Amino acid sequence: MDDLSRFKQTYFDESAELLAVAEAGLLRLAPGDIDMDEVNAIFRAVHSIKGGGGAFGFNDLVAFAHEFETVMDGVRNAEIPVSTELVDTLIRANDVLARLLAHAADETEAPAGTTDDTVAALRRFLDRSGEPADEAPPAAIQAAAGFYPDDEDDEAGIFGDALAAIQAARDDQPARAAGPVPEGKVRWTIVFRPKAELLLSGNEPTYMLRALRRLGEAEVICHLDRLPPLRDLDAELLHLSWTVTLLADPQVNRAQIDDVFEFVADDCDIRISAEAPPPAIIVPALIAPVEPVTPAPAVNLPEPVASAAAPATPAATTSGAAKPGDGARRTNGGTDHAGPATHTIRVDLDKIDRLVNMVGEMVITQAMIAEHLRDLPPGQFQELLEGLEGLAQHTRELRESVMSIRAQPVSSVFSRMPRLVRECAAVTGKEVMLVTTGETTEVDKTVVENLVDPLTHMIRNSIDHGLEGPEERERVGKPRAGTVHLSAAHRSGRIVIEVTDDGRGINRAKVLSKAIEKGLVQPGASLSDEEIDHLIFLPGFSTADQVSNLSGRGVGMDVVRRNISSLGGRIGVYSTPGEGSRFVLSLPLTLAVLDGMVISVGEERFVLPLTNIVESLRPKPADLHGLVNKCDVMMARGEYVRLVHLHRLFGIPKAIDDATKGLVVLVETEDGSRLGLVVDEVLGQQQVVIKSLESNFRRLDGVAAATILGDGRVALILDVAGLREMSRHGSGTGAGNGNASGSTPPSPSLPAPADKSDQRQRQTV
Amino acid sequence: MSLIKWTEEDDGRLRLGLPSDLDLPMAQPLLDSLRAAFKASADVTVQADAVERISAACIQALVVAARDAAERGAAFVLATPSEVLSEACEDLGLAVWLKQWSRA
Amino acid sequence: MKKKVMTVDDSRTMRDMVSFTLRGAGYDVVEAADGQQAMSAIATNKVDLVITDLNMPVMDGLTLIRKLRAIPAHRTLPILMLTTEADESKKAEGRAAGATGWIVKPFNPDKLVSVVQKVCG
Secondary structure, three states, rough: HHHHHHHHHHHHHHHHHHHHHHHHHHHOEEEEEEHHHHHHHHHHHHHHHHHHHHHHHOOHHHHHHHHHHHHHHHHOOOOOOHHHHHHHHHHHHHHHHHHHHHOOOOOHOOOOOOOOOHHHHHHHHHHHHOOOOOOOOOOOOOOOOOOOHHHOOOOOOOOHHHHHHHHHHHHOOOOOOOOOOOOOOOOEEEEEEEEEHHHOOOOOOHHHHHHHOEEEEEEEEEEEOOOOHHHHHHOOOOOOOOEEEEEEEOOOHHHHHHOOHHHHHHHHHEEEEEEOOOOOOOOHHHOOOOOHHHOOOHOOOOOHHHHHHOOHHHHHHHHHHHHOOOOOOOOOOOOHOOOOOOOOOOOOOHHHHHHHHHHHHHHHHHHHHHHHOOOOOOOOOHHHHHHHHHHHHHHHHHHHHHHHHEEEHHHHHOOOHHHHHHHHHHHHHHOEEEEEEEEOEEEHHHHHHHHHHHHHHHHHHHHHHHOOOHHHHHHHHOOOOOEEEEEEEOOOOEEEEEEOOOOOOOOOOHHHHHHOOOOOOOOOOOOOOOHHHHHHOOOOOOOOOOOOOHHHOOOOHHHHHHHHHOOOOOOEEEEEOOOOOOEEEEOOOOOEEEEEEEEEEEEEEEEEEEEEEEEEEEEOHHHEEOOHEEEEEEEEEEEEEEEEEEHHHHHOOOOOOOOOOOEEEEEEOOOOOOOEEEEEEEEEEEEEEOOOOOOOOOOOOOOOEEEEOOOOEEEEOOHHHHHHHHHHHHHOOOOOOOOOOOOOOOOOOOOOOOOOOHHHOOOOO | OOOOOEEEEOOEEEEEOOEEEOOOHHHHHHHHHHHHHHHHEHHHHHHHOOOOOEHHHHHHHHHHHHHHEEEEEEEEEEEOOOOHHHHHHHHHOHHHHHHHHEEE | OEEEEEHHHHHHHHHHHHHHHHHHHOEEEEEEEOHHHHHHHHHOOOEEEEOEEEEEEOOOOHHHHHHHHHHHHOOOEEEEEEEEEHHHHHHHHHHHHHEEEEEEEOOHHHHHHHHHHHHOO
C-alpha cells in the first residue's frame, strides 16, 4: 500500500496535466480540421488516466475513462466523424473525468449518476458509427473485474507501469533490498524486455544500455531466463531482457530515458519508474521550475456553462470553432513525456512563504547594518566594509533565488482562456479566434493566481463588448472571425499583459452619455478621448445594449481595476474606433521586495521604485517655466517635463519648494510619460521589503505600498503613475491638493489621501 | 553454412578464433560454429582477443553456448576477451558472466 | 577502433555539420550527396551507421534504405533518417522501409551525438 500512496499524488498531478492536454486538444478539434496527432494525444491522455486509475482501483473513474477512450478510439480510427456535437460531448466527458479524479483525490464517492448522461451521450456516437449497440456488460462491472482487453498494448498508465516495474524488479531480485535513495539523487528502475525481432531493425541493446549508463550510476541486470537451449537458438532473435537501476542526478528527466528507447518503442516492453528521496532538500527546486507546486489548472476548472455545452442555436454551431491562430502555442506541449516529477520537489507553500518573509527581514537587517556602518570613520574597517558588500550581493542573489521559487509561467492562466473564448463565442454567437503569446513569461505565483479573474473578465469584455458579430464584421470589411490577442512580456522589471481585440473600439459618445446619465461625470465636462475611455473602469459601468449572459455575472471593469491595483498593478486602455481596443495591464513581478531609491521631503522619507527613475538633477532657474494653474514645467533633455512638488501633493511641511535649491528626480511611467518630482534630497539606493498598505491600512493615491527603512523608519513607496494622475487632477480642477499645502489634514507619517470621491473616480489606475 | 575457422589442438581441445567483426549478420555463422565445435569436441576455447565489433546477438550465442557446455559438463572458455567484448558485456550486465567464463 | 558513419545529404552544409560534429565526437565520417553515391561508397567502405536525408535528387533516402536492406550484409546495418517534426507519417514510412531510427530536424550537435551513440556505440 505504501507504493500505491507514494505514486498517488504523482498520478493526480499527472492526470491534471493530461486533462489539460486533452482539453486543449479538444478545444482545437473541429469538423474538417482534424489533426490526427492531436487526436492521438487526447486518446493517449485518457488512456493514461485510465491506466493509472486502474492501478489504484478507482473503478468508477476507470469505467468512465473507458467509455471516453472508446469514443476517442473511434475518432482516431475515423469511425466516428468529428462534429461540433461530438466535440462538445467530449469536452463534457473531460470535465466529468476531472470531477471523478477530484473525488478520487479527496477519497470521496462521486454522487450516483454523475456519469450517466455523459456515458449515454458518448454511447450514442458509438451506435451511430455503425457498431452494434453496446451489448457488453456495463462498464462498471468490467471495471470491477479489472479487465480490459485493449490494455494488452498498454502504452500508457505510467503508474500502472511503475508499480508493475517495481514488482517486476522485486520478483527478479528478491534478495535485493531497495535501500533509501541517496539525497539529491533519483533512482530510476527501467525494465526493458525487447521483442525477439528487435535486432532486425538495426537497433543494438548494447548501445542503448550504454546510453542509459551515461545518465548516471547504473546497475544492469541481464535476465537469462528466456534463453532457449543451444540447439533451438535462432541466431538473430533476441531472448535477453534487462532491469536497470539507475541512480541519476535530479536533472535527468524521464524524457532522456524515454529517448534511449525512442526507436524501439514498438519493439519492446519498457517500464520506467522513479523513486526520489524524501523531500527534505530544496536545492533542486531552486534551479528547477516549480510548476508542480500548485495543482494544474484543469482540475479547478469551473463547471461548464450549460448553454455552451448544449449547442442548440445555429450561432453556436457555426461559431463554436474558437481556436488559436498560428501564433498560438501549445501551452501544455511536452507533458506527454513529463513522467513523474523527478527534478522538482513539492514544497508546502507556507514553507516558501516563510522563507520569503525571512529573506525580506534579512534584506532589512542588512540595510540597517549598512546604515550604521555609514557613520564609521572613513578609511577604517576596510575588511568589514568589503564583507558587508559581499553580504549585500549575496542577499540580493538569495532574494532572487527565493523569488524564482515562487515564479510561475503565466501559461497556467493563459491555458484556461481558450475554453472561456469558446464559451463566450457560443453564447454571443460571435466567431472568435484567440491568439496567445508569451505564455512562458514568469511571474510570482500570487500574481499568476490573481490574474485569472481579471483576465477572464477582460476577455469576456472584449468578446461581449468589443467584437462585432460576424455579419456586422463582414459588412465593414473585416474577417468574420474576430481576433482576441492575449500576450505577456517582461518590460522594465514588470510584467505587462495585453488583451487586444480587433473589434469596434470603445464607443466614446455612448460611454460619455452613459457616464453623465449615471451621474459619474458632470454634464458639459470636457474630457479627452483617453479620459472617456477610462470611464469604463468606473464602478457599475456597462454599455451593453441588453444585459447579456456574459455581463450577467455581476463583475465590472471596476472590479478588474481593483483586482489589478491590489496587486500593485495598473490597467490602461487604448482604443481606436472601428479598429479595436487594447487593454494593458502592468504588474510587478514579485510582491515582496523592490529596488528603490530613498528620497527625503521635509522630515519624510519616500521610496521610488528604481525602475521608474531616469535621472536626478538640480535644474538651473532658466530651466524652469511657470504655467498658469500653478503647473510648473521644466526643460530637461530638450523636453518639457511637468514638475510635481511632492510636499505640495502630500502636504509636508518644512520642505524645499524651490526646485533649483532641491533636486528633481526625473521619473518615467510604464507608458513612457515623464514627470519631474521635486524632492529635498536623494539619500541612496536600497532594496526594500514591500509591506502592503492596503492590508494594514488602506489604499492611498500615489502610494504603492509601505516599507521599513534601515533605520527602522516607515517610508511610503511611491506610485509614479498615480502621482501623475494626482498632479494632473490637482492642477486640472484647480481646487484639489495642489495649492492646499498649508491646510491639508495633519498626518505626520502618512500623507493625506485624496479621497474626494468624484476626484478619485476620475483617476485611472 | 559458413563456419568460423577453428584449430584442433593436440589434446583434443578445439580453438575457435573469433573474427574482428561480429555484427548481427555474423551471429548465424558464430552459432553454427559453436554447435559444430561442441559436436566435435567437449573442450572448446573461444579465442576472443580480435573482436572489435560485436552484436548482442553474438554475445547471446556465447552465453547460450556456455550454459549448454555447463549443462553437459563440457569445457568452455573465452580466452583473452578483447576490450570491445568486455565493454559490451559490461553494458549488457554480463560482466560477471564474462568473468566466470573467461581466461586471460 | 573508430566507428565509421556515412552521412548522405544533398545539402553540403548539412553534410559538413554532421561530419564536423561526429568527427569531434570521435567518429570517422564518409560523405555522399545522394542515394546513388551512398550505394557506391558503401560498396568499398565498411560503415557502422548511415545517416540519410530523405528528400534528395538522383536517389532519395527511402529508396536508399530499401536498396541497402536488400543487400544481405546491410540487412541490419543501423540507418538513421533525417526528418522534420511534422513528418510522423514519414517516420512510419521510413520504419517500414527499414530505417533503424530517425533524427528530427533541426537538431543540435549534442542531440546528434547522443542519437548516434544510441545506435552505434
